[in-house]
Amino acid sequence: MTNLNELILSGNQLSGQIPSSIGNCIVLQKLLLDKNSFEGSIPESLGNIKGLNILNLTANKLSGRIPDAIGSIRDLQQLYLANNSFLGSLPAVLKNLSSLSKLDVSFNNLQGEVPDGGVFRNITAIAIAGNTNLCGGAPQLHLAPCSTSTSSKNKRKRTKSLVISLATTGAILLSLLVIFLVWILCKKLKQSQKTVVQYSVAEEHYERIPYHALLRGTNGFSEVNLLGRGSYGAVYKCILDNEERALAVKVFNTGQSRYSKSFEVECEAMRRIRHRSLIKIITCCSSFNNHGQEFKALLFEFMPNGNLDGWLHPKSQEPTTSNTLSLSQRLDIAIDIVDAVEYLHSYCQPLIIHCDLKPSNILLAEDMSARVGDFGISRILQENTSKVMQNSYSTIGIRGSIGYVAPEYGEGSAVSTQGDIYSLGIMLLELFTGRSPIDDMFGNSLDLHNFVEDALPDRTLEIADPTIWLHIETKDNVTSSRIQECLVSVLRLGISCSKTQPRERTSIRDVAVEMHAIRDAYLLFAG
Structure with a gap:
C-alpha cells in the first residue's frame, strides 16, 4: 500500500514485530499502532517515511534503543513512545526535528543526559516521567544532575567550545569583510548583467500535498482555474490553504498507462535538476480521488x-x-x-x-x-x-x-x-x-x-x-x-x-x- 496516507490500528491485539516493510509506505503521514502487543525494536525503515507527521507506539512491549533513524523523519510533529521497555539514551538527533512539537517517552527504561536543544527546550512539549535514570536537561524537569565525570566532561566541552567560538567569530568577521567587498564589486558589475530573479517558492520546503488540498485550491478543478490541456491531462491554477501565492497543478490523465509513466519520468527528471531557466517543481500528489480512481499531480511555480x-x-x-x-x-x-x-x-x-x-x-x-x-x-x-x-x-x-x-x-x-x-x-x-x-x-x-x-x-x-x-x-x-x-x-x-x-x-x-x-x-x- 505504497500510496497509503494513514494507518490506524490502535487498541487491537496485534503482536509480533512491527514489519520493516512499513518503510515502503513512503507517503504515510499518520501511523498509530498504540495499545497493542508489538514486541522487538522499532524498525529502522521508518526513517524512509520522510513525510510522517504522527507516530504513536504507546503501550506496547517494544524494547531496545530508540533508533537514530527517527531523526531523519524531517516532518515528524508528534512522537509517542510511552509505556514500553526502551533502553539506552534519548537520541540527540531528535532535537534536530524542527517540526517536532510533542514527545512522550514516559515509563520506559531510558538513562543518561536529556539533550538540551530543539523540542527538549520546551518542557510543556515533552513527557519523560517514569525513567528514573535520566538526568540533566532543563531545570524545570526537576531531574537529578548528571554525574561529576559527566559534568567535568561537559565543562571541558564548554571550554573547548569557547575557544572554537572565538576563533569562529574572528573567521566570520573576516568573511563578512570579504563578502562586503565582493558585494560592492558585484554592485558595480550589476549594470552590465541581467539580474537573476530568485523565487522564494523554489527554496521553501513543501510537504507532499493530499488530493483534497488540491481539490479545494482549484475550486474543484473548475474551468475558471484551467490554464491549459494536453495529451497528458490538464494544468490548473491553485491556491493552497493558508497560502497567498498561486501554484500550477499538472494533473495527469491516469486512464492510460503511458501517462502514469509520464508522471514517473517527470518526477525522476525534476528531482535531479536545478537551474534558474528550468521550471521548479514544488511537490507532488499521488493518491486517489473522490471516486476511488488513481490521482497523480505535480505542483510547479506559477508562471503568470x-x-x-x-x-x-x-x-x-x-x-x-x-x-x-x-x-x-x-x-x-x-x-x-x-x-x-x-x-x-x-x-x-x-x-x-x-x-x-x-x-x-x-x-x-x-x-x-x-x-x-x-x-x-x-x-x-x-x-x-x-x-x-x-x-x-x-x-x-x-x-x-x-x-x-x-x-x-x-x-x-x-x-x-x-x-x-x-x-x-x-x-x-x-x-x-x-x-x-x-x-x-x-x-x-x-x-x-x-x-x-x-x-x-x-x-x-x-x-x-x-x-x-x-x-x-x-x-x-x-x-x-x-x-x-x-x-x-x-x-x-x-x-x-x-x-x-x-x-x-x-x-x-x-x-x-x-x-x-x-x-x-x-x-x-x-x-
Missing part, C-alpha cells in the same frame, strides 16, 4: 505570463506592445532556453534529453524570463538508471511533437542530444519569424528551415515577425540595418541547429556562446 506559444501566436487579439514580444525580449528568452538546454546536456548529472522542446513548453515568469518545462517524455542518460526510466516510452513511437521532432527519430534512431538541438533550432526560427513549423504555408518540400534559409540575408526583414517593429520607436536606416544584422545572425544559428543530418548540427556549447554574443552585440547597439 503563460507560455511562449501564446505570445507568438495570440488568438483573436489586435497586436500591441502589451501582447507581443520585442526583439530584446526574444533574445533574452532565447538565451534562457539555450542556457537550460546546455545545462541539461552538459552539466546536469546524469545528463537529460528533454525530447519535447517547443514554444508551448516554454513558460514565462512575471519578468518575462523563460523556464523550460514538461519533462514527461525526457530521457535520463545514465547506465544504472532503471529500465522504467530509460525505456518508458520505447513503444510509443516518435518522441516529440510534429514540426519540432528531429527527422532521424522518424527513421527509428535512438534519442540523442542532437535531437534536442534540432528542436531548439526550429524554435529559434519560430521565435524570430513568428511562423509555426506546422503553418498551412508549409508542405511538400517547403518547411520552416528551408523557408528561412532561402530568404537569408536579403529578405530577412521581410520574413521577420512584423510585431517586432511595434517596439521600435525610430525606424531609420541605421536601426533597420542593425536589427537585420542581429536577425541574420540568430536565424543562421537556428538553421545550423536544424540541419537534417545530426552530425552537421552545432553543438550546444557553441550555440550558447554564439547566442550570448548575438544578444550582447544587440544590447550594445540598443543601449
Whole structure:
C-alpha cells in the first residue's frame, strides 16, 4: 500500500514485530499502532517515511534503543513512545526535528543526559516521567544532575567550545569583510548583467500535498482555474490553504498507462535538476480521488505570463506592445532556453534529453524570463538508471511533437542530444519569424528551415515577425540595418541547429556562446 496516507490500528491485539516493510509506505503521514502487543525494536525503515507527521507506539512491549533513524523523519510533529521497555539514551538527533512539537517517552527504561536543544527546550512539549535514570536537561524537569565525570566532561566541552567560538567569530568577521567587498564589486558589475530573479517558492520546503488540498485550491478543478490541456491531462491554477501565492497543478490523465509513466519520468527528471531557466517543481500528489480512481499531480511555480506559444501566436487579439514580444525580449528568452538546454546536456548529472522542446513548453515568469518545462517524455542518460526510466516510452513511437521532432527519430534512431538541438533550432526560427513549423504555408518540400534559409540575408526583414517593429520607436536606416544584422545572425544559428543530418548540427556549447554574443552585440547597439 505504497500510496497509503494513514494507518490506524490502535487498541487491537496485534503482536509480533512491527514489519520493516512499513518503510515502503513512503507517503504515510499518520501511523498509530498504540495499545497493542508489538514486541522487538522499532524498525529502522521508518526513517524512509520522510513525510510522517504522527507516530504513536504507546503501550506496547517494544524494547531496545530508540533508533537514530527517527531523526531523519524531517516532518515528524508528534512522537509517542510511552509505556514500553526502551533502553539506552534519548537520541540527540531528535532535537534536530524542527517540526517536532510533542514527545512522550514516559515509563520506559531510558538513562543518561536529556539533550538540551530543539523540542527538549520546551518542557510543556515533552513527557519523560517514569525513567528514573535520566538526568540533566532543563531545570524545570526537576531531574537529578548528571554525574561529576559527566559534568567535568561537559565543562571541558564548554571550554573547548569557547575557544572554537572565538576563533569562529574572528573567521566570520573576516568573511563578512570579504563578502562586503565582493558585494560592492558585484554592485558595480550589476549594470552590465541581467539580474537573476530568485523565487522564494523554489527554496521553501513543501510537504507532499493530499488530493483534497488540491481539490479545494482549484475550486474543484473548475474551468475558471484551467490554464491549459494536453495529451497528458490538464494544468490548473491553485491556491493552497493558508497560502497567498498561486501554484500550477499538472494533473495527469491516469486512464492510460503511458501517462502514469509520464508522471514517473517527470518526477525522476525534476528531482535531479536545478537551474534558474528550468521550471521548479514544488511537490507532488499521488493518491486517489473522490471516486476511488488513481490521482497523480505535480505542483510547479506559477508562471503568470503563460507560455511562449501564446505570445507568438495570440488568438483573436489586435497586436500591441502589451501582447507581443520585442526583439530584446526574444533574445533574452532565447538565451534562457539555450542556457537550460546546455545545462541539461552538459552539466546536469546524469545528463537529460528533454525530447519535447517547443514554444508551448516554454513558460514565462512575471519578468518575462523563460523556464523550460514538461519533462514527461525526457530521457535520463545514465547506465544504472532503471529500465522504467530509460525505456518508458520505447513503444510509443516518435518522441516529440510534429514540426519540432528531429527527422532521424522518424527513421527509428535512438534519442540523442542532437535531437534536442534540432528542436531548439526550429524554435529559434519560430521565435524570430513568428511562423509555426506546422503553418498551412508549409508542405511538400517547403518547411520552416528551408523557408528561412532561402530568404537569408536579403529578405530577412521581410520574413521577420512584423510585431517586432511595434517596439521600435525610430525606424531609420541605421536601426533597420542593425536589427537585420542581429536577425541574420540568430536565424543562421537556428538553421545550423536544424540541419537534417545530426552530425552537421552545432553543438550546444557553441550555440550558447554564439547566442550570448548575438544578444550582447544587440544590447550594445540598443543601449
